[in-house]
Amino acid sequence: MEVLRTAILDFCRRRKGKAFSPSDVVKQLFPEDWEMFIPEVTEVMMELYREGVIEVTQNGVPIDPQSSPTEYVQIQGISKPK
Numbered sequence: 586m587e588v589l590r591t592a593i594l595d596f597c598r599r600r601k602g603k604a605f606s607p608s609d610v611v612k613q614l615f616p617e618d619w620e621m622f623i624p625e626v627t628e629v630m631m632e633l634y635r636e637g638v639i640e641v642t643q644n645g646v647p648i649d650p651q652s653s654p655t656e657y658v659q660i661q662g663i664s665k666p667k
Contacts, residue, residue: 588614589622589629597639597662604642604659627653630660639663 592610607630611622634641635650640661648654 586625586629589626590633593626593630593633593639593660594662597660600662602662602664604661607658607660610660630658637663 611619
């Protein structure tokens with residue numbers, strides 16, 4: 586879902602290196618029905634992670650990019666080298 590990809594990247598830009606939850610993204614987009622979009626935002630999050638665009642951690646530790654997270658995870662943008 587392109588809108589979720591854009592929303593995750595926008596959150597990364599606005600948060601400036603601070604981690605956030607995938608649910609934060611869908612809560613902003615779909616305040617009434619955000620829980621219905623958790624599977625989709627998780628899928629898009631993992632695609633971005635595998636592409637090396639974002640970091641996904643659990644308890645501060647990067648998760649396996651080939652896994653499907655089942656616990657609480659955090660997203661963080663990756664700063665580009667200067």
